[in-house]
Structures are given as structure tokens and as C-alpha cells.
Amino acid sequence: RKEVEQDPGPFNVPEGATVAFNCTYSNSASQSFFWYRQDCRKEPKLLMSVYSSGNEDGRFTAQLNRASQYISLLIRDSKLSDSATYLCVVSGAGRRALTFGSGTRLQVQP
Amino acid sequence: DGGITQSPKYLFRKEGQNVTLSCEQNLNHDAMYWYRQDPGQGLRLIYYSQIVNDFQKGDIAEGYSVSREKKESFPLTVTSAQKNPTAFYLCASSRLQRDGSDTQYFGPGTRLTVL
Numbered sequence: 763r764k765e766v767e768q769d770p771g772p773f774n775v776p777e778g779a780t781v782a783f784n785c786t787y788s789n790s791a792s793q794s795f796f797w798y799r800q801d802c803r804k805e806p807k808l809l810m811s812v813y814s815s816g817n818e819d820g821r822f823t824a825q826l827n828r829a830s831q832y833i834s835l836l837i838r839d840s841k842l843s844d845s846a847t848y849l850c851v852v853s854g855a856g857r858r859a860l861t862f863g864s865g866t867r868l869q870v871q872p
Numbered sequence: 873d874g875g876i877t878q879s880p881k882y883l884f885r886k887e888g889q890n891v892t893l894s895c896e897q898n899l900n901h902d903a904m905y906w907y908r909q910d911p912g913q914g915l916r917l918i919y920y921s922q923i924v925n926d927f928q929k930g931d932i933a934e935g936y937s938v939s940r941e942k943k944e945s946f947p948l949t950v951t952s953a954q955k956n957p958t959a960f961y962l963c964a965s966s967r968l969q970r971d972g973s974d975t976q977y978f979g980p981g982t983r984l985t986v987l
Contacts, residue, residue, distance in 0.1 A: 766914070794974070805962055805978035806915070849914065853974065859905055859930060860964075860976055862914035 763788055768850050768863035776871055779840045783866045785833040785850030792861075795826055796851040797835050800865065806849055809835075840870045875899065876979035878963050883984045885950070885957070893948045893982045895963035904946035905964040905976065908932065915962060921946055922968060950984065958986045 768785045775781050787795075795812035810817065812824040812833055823836040833850055850863040876897040885891045895904065903922045907915035907930075917930030921940040935954025940946055946965075950957045961982045966974040 770912075796975070803960075805981050808975060808977070811975065859917045859920045860915075862907075862916075864912070864914040 764863075765789060765861045766850055766852050766863035768848075768866045770864060770866060772867040772869050774869045774871060775840055777840055777842060779870075780836065780838045781840055781868065782837075783835045783848055783850075783868075785835075785863055787831050787833070787850075787852045787861075789852070789861075790828075790831060792831075792852045794853040795824075795833050796853075796860070797822075797824055797833075798849040798851055798862075800847045800849055802846075806862075809848070837868075840868075842870050842872060844868060845870045876963060876965055876977060878961075878979035878982050880982060881980065883982055885984060885986050887986055888952045890949055890951050891984065893950065893961055893963075893984070895946045895948065895979055897944055897965040897979075899965060899967075899977070900943070901965035901977075902943070902968045903966045903974065904940065905966075906930075906936070906938065906946070906948045907962045907964065909960040909962060918948065918961075957984055959984060 766787050797809040798806040799809045800806040810819050812826045816825045821838045825834045847865040847867045849865045851860050853860045879894045905920040906918040909915045916932050918936050919938045921927035927938050937949045963979040964976040966976040
């Protein structure tokens with residue numbers, strides 16, 4: 763079983779749609795959680811950290827469920843510029859480096 | 873201009889050659905990391921360093937070597953022992969937080985192709 767699992771997609775949605783991505787992680791001792799965005803052939807860029815109480819940044823909402831070891835990302839009012847691969851990322855459990863999911867690809871269509 | 877730089881952007885290597893990928897940061901970050909990404913896959917950790925003159929193996933260290941002689945520099949050498957070195961190599965850095973909530977920032981990457 764992979765340490766961090768994501769649905770690879772692609773998710774094809776029209777502009778203005780709401781889309782949700784899910785992610786599960788296997789190590790219950792994991793401490794920090796993030797969503798990164800990666801554009802084609804570019805480096806990953808931090809989208810947002812994920813906190814236990816849930817957090818929102820504009821059109822983006824992240825949720826964490828430690829009991830189920832589940833992380834989610836909700837994007838409201840999708841824009842064409844949201845088209846990218848979204849990486850679920852987990853750190854901690856005795857190591858400072860990050861463990862990445864394989865990513866979920868989003869394609870927002872006009 | 874603060875950030876992480878990697879060079880070269882593209883690198884071609886013949887089989888049997890060692891090559892060194894550069895990574896420099898001027899963010900005064902304590903920790904630096906090397907990851908490898910293959911098409912359609914997530915990033916996998918090669919090596920990381922939390923302090924000068926110290927580094928740790930990641931999940932796929934075989935065939936790679938690193939050094940951390942200066943805080944701002946963390947070069948990666950891909951040796952001829954690495955069986956399948958063609959990949960996208962990403963360097964990252966972070967400031968170490970007491971609660972482990974380090975946020976990593978990435979350089980633009982180096983695409984290595986073995987001919």
C-alpha cells in the first residue's frame with residue numbers, strides 16, 4: 763500500500779464548477795499536511811497547509827480527518843487557471859522530508 | 873531576489889558518466905532536500921540534509937551522492953551506478969520548525985536524460 767494515495771484523475775470540469783479531491787495516508791504518526799500544485803513540467807508550489815480544524819483560502823478549502831487518515835481539497839468556482847496536478851503531501855513521523863502522493867490531475871474546460 | 877536555483881535546466885549524459893546537479897538557496901533555510909520525479913508519479917526522496925556537513929539517505933539513495941559543505945548549497949551527483957537516472961530532479965529547502973510544520977519550497981528542477 764502506498765503511503766499517500768490519491769485518485770489520479772483526470773477530473774474534467776467546466777468553469778465555475780466545484781470539485782473535490784481526496785487523499786488517504788497510511789502513517790498515523792504523520793504530523794503535517796499540505797496540498798501542492800504542480801503545473802506541467804514545472805516544480806511543485808505550495809497551495810496550502812492543512813490544519814486539523816480545516817482551513818480556507820479564497821476558493822480553496824482543505825480538511826483533515828486524523829481518525830480516518832483522510833485529507834481533502836475543495837475548489838469552488840473553478841477557473842481555467844486552476845488546471846494543474848494537485849499533490850497531497852504528508853510529513854513527520856520521525857522524518858522531516860515530505861511524502862508525496864502521485865497527484866490528481868484537474869482540467870478545467872471553458 | 874530570494875529563492876532556490878538549480879542548474880542546469882536540462883542535462884544530457886552518456887551511460888557510464890557521473891554528473892553533478894547544482895542546488896543553491898539564499899533563503900537562509902536550514903534543511904535541503906533532493907527528490908526525483910518520474911512521469912505520472914509523485915516525488916521520491918533521494919537525500920536530505922538538516923545541517924551543514926550532515927545528510928541522510930532517503931528512500932532511493934542508491935546510485936546518488938551528496939555533500940553539504942555550505943548552508944546554501946546541496947549538490948547532487950548521479951553516478952554511473954544509478955540504473956535508471958533519466959528523470960526530473962527537484963531540490964527543495966525549508967526552515968526547520970520546532971513543531972515539525974516545515975514548509976518546503978522547490979527549485980525549478982533539472983531534467984536529466986541519459987543517452
